[in-house]
Amino acid sequence: MNDIYALLEENNLSRTPCRVEILKTLSRADSALSESEIRDQLAYSYDRTTVYRTLRSFLSQNVIHSISLEGGEVRYAMTPGKDKPHNSHHVHFYCNNCNGVFCISHKPFETPVLPKGFQPENFDLLVHGKCKNCTT
């Protein structure tokens, strides 16, 4: 709980109930949540717009990050180790079975050689498969 207050303070975000609630929800979530899942899991119901805007401001401060799935679905999760030096390699895992999305911590991974003229800056890898809960 203090972590959440600290996180808000670090990012110059005032401590409002909606913000605290959303961070609590995302913190306790096992996997990344969609906007509507977040809304459904809030203890108190906030306006759609408020949740939308709160997510925007968390995103812009890098308090949370979004993961875009096939077909355009978007999920949100706490940004792990926000304070650590910027990491340009991100790995997420999508479970074909339970539809869960997990942030995978990892060392920078090998990246493919790109055609002449392409200058890479960062890498988002989405791995599809079966997650730890679904591989019996």
Place this chain on the structure above:
Amino acid sequence: MNDIYALLEENNLSRTPCRVEILKTLSRADSALSESEIRDQLAYSYDRTTVYRTLRSFLSQNVIHSISLEGGEVRYAMTPGKDKPHNSHHVHFYCNNCNGVFCISHKPFETPVLPKGFQPENFDLLVHGKCKNCTT
């Protein structure tokens, strides 16, 4: 043009003007297009629903594939080498400058070790940076 007819035939899709148009549009596109970009570039205007459904059927036949960007934007592009053996590694490049999305052909790339219990099936890598047209 004959390629397009052949592609439709191979996939048991009847040769309708809308389908031919959409494939022509995607074929001549340098980068992946959004649904509305496709609609705008068609020589004749088809109903939104028709374009939507046409894209669905192309997707399900793997004639085209979709790329999901940050924030949930979706782009579509021809599936290169649809007939080649299934490739579980996909690489796309998003240009931060011109917003173009490019399919990158490549050899299978090294993938990071996943935590215990996660069973990978395929890998989608989205590289952000500057594309060949924008690196002066």
Place this chain on the structure above:
DNA sequence: GGTATATTTGCAACTTTGTTGCAAATGTAA
């Protein structure tokens, strides 16, 4: 604690996208 100021919320409104049902139009095969 009380107040002034800067933020955040809720609500209305509107755009775009995703999606379905249905009847009319079109493609395909015989």
Place this chain on the structure above:
DNA sequence: TTACATTTGCAACAAAGTTGCAAATATACC
């Protein structure tokens, strides 16, 4: 050319993205 299977356009509605504005709330200062 007919007969049947598909595809299209249109109406309709849900969900998501987005903005403006006034009311409610948080934060800083006395």
